Amino acid sequence: MADNGSILTSCIIFYLSIGAAIFQILEEQNWKNAAENYVKEKEEFRRTYNLTDDALNKILQVVSEAAGQGVAITGDSQRNPWDWGNSFIFTNSIVTTIGYGNIAPRTNGGRIFCILFGLCGIPLCLVWVSEMGSFFGDRAKRLSGVLIEKGVSVKKVQFICIALFLLWGLLMHLVIPPFVFMYMENWTYLEGFYFCFITLTTVGFGDYVAGVNPALRYNAIYRVLTELWIYMGLAWLSLFFSWNVHMVVDTHKVLKKKWQKHRHR
Amino acid sequence: MADNGSILTSCIIFYLSIGAAIFQILEEQNWKNAAENYVKEKEEFRRTYNLTDDALNKILQVVSEAAGQGVAITGDSQRNPWDWGNSFIFTNSIVTTIGYGNIAPRTNGGRIFCILFGLCGIPLCLVWVSEMGSFFGDRAKRLSGVLIEKGVSVKKVQFICIALFLLWGLLMHLVIPPFVFMYMENWTYLEGFYFCFITLTTVGFGDYVAGVNPALRYNAIYRVLTELWIYMGLAWLSLFFSWNVHMVVDTHKVLKKKWQKHRHR
Numbered sequence: 001m002a003d004n005g006s007i008l009t010s011c012i013i014f015y016l017s018i019g020a021a022i023f024q025i026l027e028e029q030n031w032k033n034a035a036e037n038y039v040k041e042k043e044e045f046r047r048t049y050n051l052t053d054d055a056l057n058k059i060l061q062v063v064s065e066a067a068g069q070g071v072a073i074t075g076d077s078q079r080n081p082w083d084w085g086n087s088f089i090f091t092n093s094i095v096t097t098i099g100y101g102n103i104a105p106r107t108n109g110g111r112i113f114c115i116l117f118g119l120c121g122i123p124l125c126l127v128w129v130s131e132m133g134s135f136f137g138d139r140a141k142r143l144s145g146v147l148i149e150k151g152v153s154v155k156k157v158q159f160i161c162i163a164l165f166l167l168w169g170l171l172m173h174l175v176i177p178p179f180v181f182m183y184m185e186n187w188t189y190l191e192g193f194y195f196c197f198i199t200l201t202t203v204g205f206g207d208y209v210a211g212v213n214p215a216l217r218y219n220a221i222y223r224v225l226t227e228l229w230i231y232m233g234l235a236w237l238s239l240f241f242s243w244n245v246h247m248v249v250d251t252h253k254v255l256k257k258k259w260q261k262h263r264h265r
Numbered sequence: 266m267a268d269n270g271s272i273l274t275s276c277i278i279f280y281l282s283i284g285a286a287i288f289q290i291l292e293e294q295n296w297k298n299a300a301e302n303y304v305k306e307k308e309e310f311r312r313t314y315n316l317t318d319d320a321l322n323k324i325l326q327v328v329s330e331a332a333g334q335g336v337a338i339t340g341d342s343q344r345n346p347w348d349w350g351n352s353f354i355f356t357n358s359i360v361t362t363i364g365y366g367n368i369a370p371r372t373n374g375g376r377i378f379c380i381l382f383g384l385c386g387i388p389l390c391l392v393w394v395s396e397m398g399s400f401f402g403d404r405a406k407r408l409s410g411v412l413i414e415k416g417v418s419v420k421k422v423q424f425i426c427i428a429l430f431l432l433w434g435l436l437m438h439l440v441i442p443p444f445v446f447m448y449m450e451n452w453t454y455l456e457g458f459y460f461c462f463i464t465l466t467t468v469g470f471g472d473y474v475a476g477v478n479p480a481l482r483y484n485a486i487y488r489v490l491t492e493l494w495i496y497m498g499l500a501w502l503s504l505f506f507s508w509n510v511h512m513v514v515d516t517h518k519v520l521k522k523k524w525q526k527h528r529h530r
C-alpha cells in the first residue's frame with residue numbers, strides 16, 4: 001500500500017470532503033427553510049389554540065417518543081408495522097444488508113435476535129445471490145453456444161451477449177421500475193429512480209421504501225415481486241462484478257501472451 | 266443451480282419466513298402498547314388543552330411534515346443536520362453503503378448528486394477498503410516471517426496469527442467500542458453492541474448513529490475516529506473474507522494432493 005495506498009487514501013478523503021461541501025450547498029437551504037417554517041407554524045399554533053409554551057412542548061415530546069417507537073403520528077387508523085408481511089420485508093432488508101430502517105427492533109429481545117439473525121442470514125443471502133448470478137451466467141453461456149453453433153462469429157456473439165446483459169440491467173433495474181413505482185406508490189419518476197439506485201447499491205436510506213406506505217392498500221403479489229426484484233438486481237450486480245473480474249483477467253492473459261510472442265520474435 | 270439451487274432457495278425463503286414470525290412475536294406487543302398509549306395521550310391533550318380533533322390533526326400534520334424534512338420536532342434550538350461535519354458523515358454513509366438515513370437528501374438536486382456521488386464513490390471505497398485489508402494482511406505475514414526466522418514452528422505461528430487476528434476483530438470491533446459509546450452517546454451496552462453490529466455489516470438502520478445526536482456536544486476528533494473505526498472494521502472484514510477464501514482454496518489443494526497420492530499408490 002506504500003505509495004499507491006497513500007494516493008488512494010488522499011483521493012478518498014478529498015472525494016468525501018468535496019462531496020460533503022456539495023451536499024451542504026444543495027441541502028442546507030432547504031432544511032433552513034423547513035426549520036424556519038416550522039418555528040413560525042409552532043408560534044401560530046400557540047396563538048390560535050391558546051397553548052402555553054409548556055403545553056406545546058409536552059405534546060411534541062409525546063409525539064416524538066411515539067414516532068421513535070414506530071407509531072404513525074398522524075391519522076387515526078394505525079397500520080401495524082410488525083405484522084407478518086412487514087416483518088418479512090424487514091427480514092429481507094437485514095439479509096440483503098439494505099437495512100431501510102423504516103422499522104427497526106425497539107425491544108432488547110428484538111435487537112439480540114436481529115444480531116443472531118443477521119449473523120447467519122447475511123452470508124446465506126450472499127451465497128444465494130451469487131448462485132443466482134452464476135445461474136443466469138450459465139444460461140447466457142448456453143445461449144451464446146447455440147448462436148455460435150448456428151454460425152454466428154464468436155466476436156459478434158460476445159458483443160450481443162454483453163449488450164443484452166447491460167441492456168437488461170439498465171431497463172429492468174433502473175429505467176422501467178420507476179414507472180411501476182409511480183403508479184403503485186405515487187412517487188415521481190426521479191423518486192422512483194432514486195429508490196432503485198439506493199436500494200440496489202444496498203445503501204437503503206429508508207426515506208423511500210416500496211410496499212410499506214400505511215396510507216396505501218397493496219396487493220400481496222406486488223410486495224412479493226418487489227422483494228424478488230431486489231434479489232434479481234443483486235444477482236445481476238454479482239454477475240456484473242464477476243464478469244468484470246473475468247474480463248480483466250482474460251484481457252490480462254491475452255496481453256501477456258501477445259507480449260511474450262513479441263518478446264520471442 | 267438445478268437441485269442445490271432449489272434447496273438453497275427453499276432454505277432462504279424458510280429462514281426469512283420464520284425470522285419474520287419471530288420478529289412479529291418479539292416486537293408487535295411493544296408497538297401495540299406504544300400505539301395505544303399514544304391514542305390515549307392524544308385524547309388527554311384534547312381534553313386538557315381544549316383542542317378540537319381538527320386542530321390537533323392540523324398540528325400533527327405540520328409536525329409530521331417538518332420531521333420528514335429533517336427538522337428536529339422537539340426543543341427550540343435547531344442543530345443544522347447539513348453543516349459540513351454532518352454532511353461528511355453522510356457522504357461516508359453513502360460510499361460504505363451503510364446508508365443510515367438519519368439524514369437523506371430532500372431536494373431533487375441533492376438526490377441526483379447522491380446517485381452520481383455513489384456511482385463513483387462506492388467502487389472507490391470498495392477498492393480502498395480491500396487495499397487496506399491486504400495492507401494489514403501483509404503486515405501480519407511479515408510478523409509471521411519474523412517469528413518463523415526466530416525458530417518458532419510454522420504451525421504455531423499460523424495459530425498465533427489467526428488467534429491474534431480474530432481476537433483483534435472481536436475486541437476492537439464488537440466488545441470494546443460499546444463501552445466508548447456508553448460514555449460518549451449515553452447508550453446502554455446492548456445498544457452500543459447493536460450499533461457496532463448493524464454498522465459493520467453495513468446494514469445501517471439509522472436508529473442509532475454515532476456522533477449525530479443534536480442534544481450532545483461532540484469532540485471533532487471523536488467523530489473522525491468513529492468514521493475511521495468504521496473503515497478499519499470494513500477492512501478487517503474484507504481481510505477476513507479473503508483469508509477465508511484462501512484457506513478454503515488451500516485446504517482444497519491439500520486434500521486434492523492427498524487424494525491424488527492415495528490414488529497413485
Ligand SMILES: [K+]
Pocket residue numbers: 098099100101202203204205206363364365366467468469470471
Ligand atoms: K441502510
Ligand SMILES: [K+]
Pocket residue numbers: 097098099202203204362363364467468469
Ligand atoms: K445499508
